[in-house]
Amino acid sequence: QRLGRDPGAPPLDIRGPAEVAAAVSAFNEMQERLRRYVEYRTTMIGAIAHDLRTPLTRLRFRIEAVPEDLRGKLAADIDQMEAMVAATLDFVRHAARPRKRQRLELASLVETVMDEATETGADAVVERADRAVIDGDPLALKRLVVNLVDNAVKFGSLARGRVFAQDGMAIVEIDDDGPGIAPEEVERAFEPFHRLEASRSRDTGGIGLGLAVVRAIARGHGGDVVLGALPGGGLRARVSLPLALTAALDG
Structure with a gap:
C-alpha cells in the first residue's frame, strides 16, 4: 500500500536477518525504478504539452x-486545446514539485476555502470542524479542497464540508446536492481528462483533471479519496489523510 500510494516515499531501512535485508533491498530497488519511470513519464507529458503551444x-x-x-x-477548438495544454502543464508541475510539508490544522484550511468560495457567491458551508492536525504540503492540500468544493458547487449547486478525526486518520467530507455519479463511473471519474457527462461543454464540465489531481495529492500524502452517493441524493467526496503522529497519539 505504501508503494502504491507514494512511489517517492523514503526507502525502507535495511536491517534484520540476511533474508529480510535482501528482500528489503530488492523492494527499495524496485521502488527506485518505479520512481524514475513515473518521473520520466511525467517529464515527457509536460514536454509534449509545452511543445503543443x-x-x-x-x-x-x-x-x-x-x-x-x-x-x-476553429477559435473555439483552439481555445479548448489550449485549456487542455494549460491544465496538463499545471498537473505536471504539481506532480514534479518537491513536497514541502509542515504541520497544519486541516479544519482551518477547509474553512478558509469555504469562506473564499462564499465570497464569490457560492453556497458553501462547513458543518463540522473538529481538530485534525496533519503533516502536509499546504498549497497542495488547499488545491485538493478547492477542487472538491468547486466540483460540488459547479455540479451540485452547493458544498457542505466536515472535518474530523477517525481511527488515526483526518477525514474531510464534501457533500453536494447534485445528480451524483453512477456506480460504474466512480472509478473512471478519477482518470485524467475523463468527464462524467459527454453532454457537458468544456466551459461547464472543465478539462477533467480536478479529481485526478485530488487523488494524486491525497495518495501523495499517504491517504486516499473515495466518492459515494448520499441516501437523499447528491455526492460525497471523502478524503482520508494520516494524522500527525503526536495528534494520533493524543486522540
Whole structure:
C-alpha cells in the first residue's frame, strides 16, 4: 500500500536477518525504478504539452484568413486545446514539485476555502470542524479542497464540508446536492481528462483533471479519496489523510 500510494516515499531501512535485508533491498530497488519511470513519464507529458503551444499559437494567427462562418468554430477548438495544454502543464508541475510539508490544522484550511468560495457567491458551508492536525504540503492540500468544493458547487449547486478525526486518520467530507455519479463511473471519474457527462461543454464540465489531481495529492500524502452517493441524493467526496503522529497519539 505504501508503494502504491507514494512511489517517492523514503526507502525502507535495511536491517534484520540476511533474508529480510535482501528482500528489503530488492523492494527499495524496485521502488527506485518505479520512481524514475513515473518521473520520466511525467517529464515527457509536460514536454509534449509545452511543445503543443507553438503550433496552437500559429493556428490562432492563421485562422484570421478563414471565412468568418468557420472562424468562430476553429477559435473555439483552439481555445479548448489550449485549456487542455494549460491544465496538463499545471498537473505536471504539481506532480514534479518537491513536497514541502509542515504541520497544519486541516479544519482551518477547509474553512478558509469555504469562506473564499462564499465570497464569490457560492453556497458553501462547513458543518463540522473538529481538530485534525496533519503533516502536509499546504498549497497542495488547499488545491485538493478547492477542487472538491468547486466540483460540488459547479455540479451540485452547493458544498457542505466536515472535518474530523477517525481511527488515526483526518477525514474531510464534501457533500453536494447534485445528480451524483453512477456506480460504474466512480472509478473512471478519477482518470485524467475523463468527464462524467459527454453532454457537458468544456466551459461547464472543465478539462477533467480536478479529481485526478485530488487523488494524486491525497495518495501523495499517504491517504486516499473515495466518492459515494448520499441516501437523499447528491455526492460525497471523502478524503482520508494520516494524522500527525503526536495528534494520533493524543486522540
